[in-house]
Amino acid sequence: MNQKAIQAMNDFLNALGLDLPASGMEKTPERVAGMYEYLFNGVGKTTADVWGELFRAESDGIVAVRDIPFYSMCEHHLVPFFGRVSIAYKPHEGMIAGFSKFTKAIEIISHRPQLQERMTEEIAQAVEDGLKADGVLVIAEAQQLCMTMRGDMAHGTRTITSACRGCLKEGSQSYQQAWNMLGWNNNE
Numbered sequence: 001m002n003q004k005a006i007q008a009m010n011d012f013l014n015a016l017g018l019d020l021p022a023s024g025m026e027k028t029p030e031r032v033a034g035m036y037e038y039l040f041n042g043v044g045k046t047t048a049d050v051w052g053e054l055f056r057a058e059s060d061g062i063v064a065v066r067d068i069p070f071y072s073m074c075e076h077h078l079v080p081f082f083g084r085v086s087i088a089y090k091p092h093e094g095m096i097a098g099f100s101k102f103t104k105a106i107e108i109i110s111h112r113p114q115l116q117e118r119m120t121e122e123i124a125q126a127v128e129d130g131l132k133a134d135g136v137l138v139i140a141e142a143q144q145l146c147m148t149m150r151g152d153m154a155h156g157t158r159t160i161t162s163a164c165r166g167c168l169k170e171g172s173q174s175y176q177q178a179w180n181m182l183g184w185n186n187n188e
Contacts, residue, residue, distance in 0.1 A: 005033035039073055042111030050104045051130035054095040062135075062174060064088040064181040065102045074146050075113035083142030083158070085120075088178035089127055090135040090167050097131055105130070116142050117161050124163035135168030137178040 009029035013020060020026050057063075066086040074081050085106050109122045124138040139162045147154045164170055168178045179185070 001030060002033055002037060005037065006030050009033050036073075039071070039111060040113065042108040043113075045108050047105040047108050047126040047130060050108065050126075051097050051101050054097055054131065057091060057094045057096045060091070060094055062088050062090050062168075062178055062181060063096055064178070065099055066182055068103055068106050070106050070110040070119075070140075070142075072110040072112070072114045072116075072119060072142075074144060075115060077146040077150075078113065079145045079149060081114075081116060081142045081144040081146070081159075083140065085123060085138060085140045086182040086184075087123070087127060087139075088137045088168065088181050089131060089133040090174060092132040092134050095131060101130075102127070116140055116144070116159055120161040121163045124165050128165050133166065135166035135172070135174060135178075136164070137168045137175075137182065138163045139179075139182055139184060 006029045009032045010020070013025070013029065018025065020028060064087065067084045068086070069082070069084055071080055071082040073079065087102055105126045106123060109119055109126065120138050120140045123140070124136045127133055127136045127138070139160065141158055141160045143156075143158055147157055164175070168174055
């Protein structure tokens with residue numbers, strides 16, 4: 001366990017006026033440091049090795065993986081945002097990845113202090129680079145707890161971000177097909 005992080009959390013809670021022993025919170029700094037260590041375990045990692053062996057498919061159609069859950073931490077307030085990511089991609093020369101690889105790539109990218117917009121772009125870039133995909137569409141839908149826990153109290157609000165690459169870019173022939181495969185009607 002990171003002793004420096006534990007001490008920093010102890011100092012932070014004390015600075016807020018909490019009497020940790022009196023509140024029965026003596027172990028809280030250790031628990032919080034451990035939790036953030038897990039939540040930020042994507043820092044310094046790359047998705048390059050995630051994809052492993054690619055497989056040749058007998059189809060040249062668009063492939064979609066929908067509703068992959070994720071949890072991340074807003075870099076502005078260090079509170080969670082969470083939701084789901086859906087990915088559509090056009091394989092290059094029929095080369096595809098195992099579906100679990102997408103989950104792992106999203107986990108690495110989301111386990112960093114993040115902005116939803118950047119996370120969405122980083123996922124699209126990871127799929128494009130890792131699979132040499134001819135086109136990629138990523139849609140992320142999330143609840144931002146910084147919106148619901150403070151100030152705005154915008155309960156139930158969801159934010160939606162997208163990133164398009166290659167032959168699935170806006171205006172392309174396959175663009176609308178990819179949105180539809182992911183369960184979104186982008187014409188509304």
